[in-house]
Amino acid sequence: MAEGGEEGINTISGITALCETISYYFNLRLTAKSRALEIPLPAAVGQIAELASSLKPPTTSDWAALAVGKLPPKTKIKHSSENGGDNKKSRGKWTETGKEEMVKLVDDSEFRMQVLGERGTRLGHVNWSMLAERYNFSGVAPIYRQYKESTGRDPPGVKLKREKEEEKAGGLEPESKRVKSKELKQKAPETGQLDGWKKSECDELIKLVENESYRKNVTGKRHLKWSRIAEALKKEKKECKRKYTAVTGKEIPKD
DSSP states (O other): OOOOHHHHHSSSSHHHHHHHHHHHHHHHHHHHHHTTTOOOOHHHHHHHHHHHHHHHOOOOOHHHHHTTOOOOOTOOOOOOGGOOOSSGGGGGGGHHHHHHHHHHHHHHHHHHHHHHGGGGETTTTEEEHHHHHHHSSSSSSSHHHHHHHHHHOTTTTTTHHHHHHHHHHHHHHOOOHHHHHHHHHHOOSSSSSSEEEHHHHHHHHHHHHHOHHHHHHHSOOOOOOHHHHHHTTHHHHHHHHHHEEEHHHHOOOOO
């Protein structure tokens, strides 16, 4: 049974059901006319025909564009509540159909071109932002998570980028630099000084970060503030953060 009202034209299943219903009655009318027969039809069919006659007929190029997923210029994208919805409460809810389609859009470039058009691909890679918009998410993270959950694989082209972002957020150097730093440490002479840091400075850094009373005596403030610690050690703030993590293996305390 077709869905009615606003809901019928605002969901994929509703639109499909309406198309099937309308198509059936028009084909019934066409078949009857071809056999010189008159078959009583619902009054709504006549109303639909009257309203449709006022529309501009689609051209051949209109149909061709639609066949490859291109929408008319200035079309406002509005996503169905079946995957994300138009309100905040429905965000993050996936249907099985939506999951399957999303995975296929990522893995099948031809299908992606048919559904999303040229905008669905950026320099040969998936346009993740467009996928997020399609499923009504404000960011790409939910798409990444669902793809990995559905396939057991990392999203194509995302793993390396995510690792770099995590390293940056944690104040850590990239893996390649950390390995190089470790090799330098092993080769460095035992002078008590490495990469500009003396052992006494490292000890001082740890005390300033972890000992509140000592920090107040040195900086005049109990509250941890990396700019004050850097000033006390005559170092750069980022350098102090990296050194603290490298020496202690702990996460960087926030200001």
